[in-house]
Amino acid sequence: MIYITGDTHNDIDASNAATKNIRYCCKAQGVDYKDITNLIVLGDFGLPWYDCPVNENGIAPLNKSDAHLLKWYKEKPFTILAVMGNHDNYDMIQKLPEVEMFGSTVLKVSSNIFYLRRGVAYTIEGKSFLVLGGARSVDVAYRIPHRSWWEQETWTEDEKESLFTMLEKQGTSFDYVLSHTGPSAGIICADPSFASGEKQKELQEDATVSLNDRVDQIVSYKKWFFGHWHSDWGYENLAQARYVPLYHRGVVV
Numbered sequence: 001m002i003y004i005t006g007d008t009h010n011d012i013d014a015s016n017a018a019t020k021n022i023r024y025c026c027k028a029q030g031v032d033y034k035d036i037t038n039l040i041v042l043g044d045f046g047l048p049w050y051d052c053p054v055n056e057n058g059i060a061p062l063n064k065s066d067a068h069l070l071k072w073y074k075e076k077p078f079t080i081l082a083v084m085g086n087h088d089n090y091d092m093i094q095k096l097p098e099v100e101m102f103g104s105t106v107l108k109v110s111s112n113i114f115y116l117r118r119g120v121a122y123t124i125e126g127k128s129f130l131v132l133g134g135a136r137s138v139d140v141a142y143r144i145p146h147r148s149w150w151e152q153e154t155w156t157e158d159e160k161e162s163l164f165t166m167l168e169k170q171g172t173s174f175d176y177v178l179s180h181t182g183p184s185a186g187i188i189c190a191d192p193s194f195a196s197g198e199k200q201k202e203l204q205e206d207a208t209v210s211l212n213d214r215v216d217q218i219v220s221y222k223k224w225f226f227g228h229w230h231s232d233w234g235y236e237n238l239a240q241a242r243y244v245p246l247y248h249r250g251v252v253v
Contacts, residue, residue, distance in 0.1 A: 001035040002125055003078075004178075005250035006227040009087060010046035011069050016248055017041070017080070025235070025250045036078045038124060040116075042227030042246060043085025043133060043180030047073070047109065054095045058110040073113055080113045081106070081124075084133035085180040085228065090152035116178070118155065119163035127175040127253065130219060132163075135181035135228050136206035154207055163215075172219040176253065182226035183212040186243030190231035225251070 003026070005016045015021055023033045047070065050063040061067040073080055084093065093115055096107035102122035106114040116122065118133040134153050143149035155163075181187070184203050188194045194203055203209050216224070225234070225244045234244030238251060 001031060002038045002040060002127070002253050003036045003250050004040045004042065004225050004244075004246065004253065006042050006232075006245075006247035007044035007085060007087075007230070008041050008046065009044050010049045011065060012046075013248070014069060014072070016250070017073070017076070021248065022250060026252060029252050031252050034077075036252075038079045038081055039076070039250075040178065040225075041080065041082045042178060042225055043083045043135070044087040044227065045080075045082035045085065045115070046087055046089070047082075047113070048092050049089055051089070051092060054092070054097070056097050058096065058108045058113070059092070070110060070113075074110055076112065078112070082109075082113070082115050083131060083178050083180055083227075084115060084118055086135040086137045086153040087148075088150070088153075090150035091146055094152070119159055119166060121166065121170055121174065128173075130174045130177045130215075130221070132177065132179035132208075132212060132215065134208045136208060155211060160211060167215075167218065174219060174221045177215070177219065177221050177224040179212055179224070179226045181206060181208055181212065181228040182224065182243060182245060183216040184209060185216065186224055186226060186245060187229060189237075189241070189243050190229040190233050190245040223253075 008014050008016050026033045048059050048066050050066055052062045053060045098105045099108050102124050104120050116131045120131050122129045140149050223244050229245050230247045231245045232247050232249045234241050234246050235249035
């Protein structure tokens, strides 16, 4: 069983992946916590946050907070899969070893923690997922390049080209889409103020939103899950929602 939740921000919102919270959400959906085999975080996973050595087994944190959080996650009875967000250390992510999983490759943080790559299709527990990711940091003026902000949060043109080439070859039908920020239509669900003309223009200042809008026009799917907007609108409206923004709550698929 797959459980999907919102941003964890290193240890700031790690409670999103805490047993008590997951049990609560599972009970509300009529499923057993013990049946979870994979937990997906929709971006801003934030581990590792600090630079550290990397080997074939993953990261070896030097920072006490990262080391404690890694130990906490490694004690979980399921695999943790992270979508890339905007508050993620991309310099470290790019150093992680690639391993084969789910019909493609993922990036290994530890024995049970992996980053899903952007622009890649995966089959997880018999369900097809298109994984996107990234977003524009609106607080970049208050962050330090390569210490608390990374320009790789924005897709390169080569990444975009690779994505659309993959869609042409593999097809455009998926069970689910996973991203960090959403497409415009989904963001409006999380924050209706973006339905106005001027606010819609503001959304398009994020090149990742524009990319997601392009993808939304050409792919078919059951539901599109995303984080970033710190909204649980998708959890509260799951039955009828096509777009599912999540934060503290989680959804079982």
